[in-house]
Amino acid sequence: MSKRTVEEKLAQSLTAESIELIPYLPYLLQDLWELGSSPEDMLEMITKHLRVSAETQALDLGCGKGAVSVNLAKELGCKVKGIDLIPEFIAFAVDKAQEFGVGELCEFAVGDITAAVQTEKGYDLVILGAVGDVLGNTEETITLLKNTVKKGGYIIIDDAYGNDETDPRYPTREGWLTVFNRTGVRLIDEKVIEDEELVSLNNQQQALIGKRANELKRKFPEKAHLFDGYLRSQQAECAALEKEISGVTLLLQVID
Numbered sequence: 001m002s003k004r005t006v007e008e009k010l011a012q013s014l015t016a017e018s019i020e021l022i023p024y025l026p027y028l029l030q031d032l033w034e035l036g037s038s039p040e041d042m043l044e045m046i047t048k049h050l051r052v053s054a055e056t057q058a059l060d061l062g063c064g065k066g067a068v069s070v071n072l073a074k075e076l077g078c079k080v081k082g083i084d085l086i087p088e089f090i091a092f093a094v095d096k097a098q099e100f101g102v103g104e105l106c107e108f109a110v111g112d113i114t115a116a117v118q119t120e121k122g123y124d125l126v127i128l129g130a131v132g133d134v135l136g137n138t139e140e141t142i143t144l145l146k147n148t149v150k151k152g153g154y155i156i157i158d159d160a161y162g163n164d165e166t167d168p169r170y171p172t173r174e175g176w177l178t179v180f181n182r183t184g185v186r187l188i189d190e191k192v193i194e195d196e197e198l199v200s201l202n203n204q205q206q207a208l209i210g211k212r213a214n215e216l217k218r219k220f221p222e223k224a225h226l227f228d229g230y231l232r233s234q235q236a237e238c239a240a241l242e243k244e245i246s247g248v249t250l251l252l253q254v255i256d
Helices: 003-013 019-028 039-049 067-076 087-099 113-119 138-146 173-183 195-219 221-243
Strands: 057-061 079-084 106-110 123-129 149-162 185-192 245-254
Touching: 019 195, 019 221, 039 067, 039 123, 039 149, 039 185, 039 245, 057 067, 057 113, 067 079, 067 087, 067 106, 079 087, 079 113, 087 106, 123 138, 138 149, 138 173, 149 173, 149 185, 173 185, 195 221, 221 245
Parallel strands: 057 079, 057 123, 079 106, 123 149
Antiparallel strands: 149 245, 185 245
């Protein structure tokens, strides 16, 4: 995959309309540590279904600022490797790991996750949190993630159920189950985000991002269209999550 294609996928995963916005994403998102995925939901699932020890190794692809990785290491004492394409996010994650006292358990690296899934192997758990179709469609994504974990290992995906079949990016729950059967994984647990919780979270995050976008517009008025476009994309994504699709965290186990 070319560098430009990777950057385009990155931009899409963060609802940016153009790769031109990528250098400004760290500023726009500086007030947020959790970028899409809920560490609490993932911790709850892992604690409920997995036997985690100091020898457990997890891979966090598209780790953002490391909120999930750091919380897993802190609460469960396992080793976590996080990979993300944005250097500023990785630097923030490294600082957070030190702050939480888990610097020795967490490894963070700047990298392209489309390349990482080809080389990272043998993990007990792989996490793909709210990065959209960076790795391809649903079936392609699960197939690639399977390659990074041991047989019997686990996959956590933060994505969405489509409410109908009109948008191929978001299969219905039945569509996801069909893919699971084809790819040799089993659904162990799922959590669909509640509407009230989602609306509250969206409102909080939009206010913070909007504030930073306005600051950038004052500093770079010639690029105001970029920041306005980002806000529109964010609002559209939030509206879709509230009305057209259902955000869900999925825990899968590799069975063959």
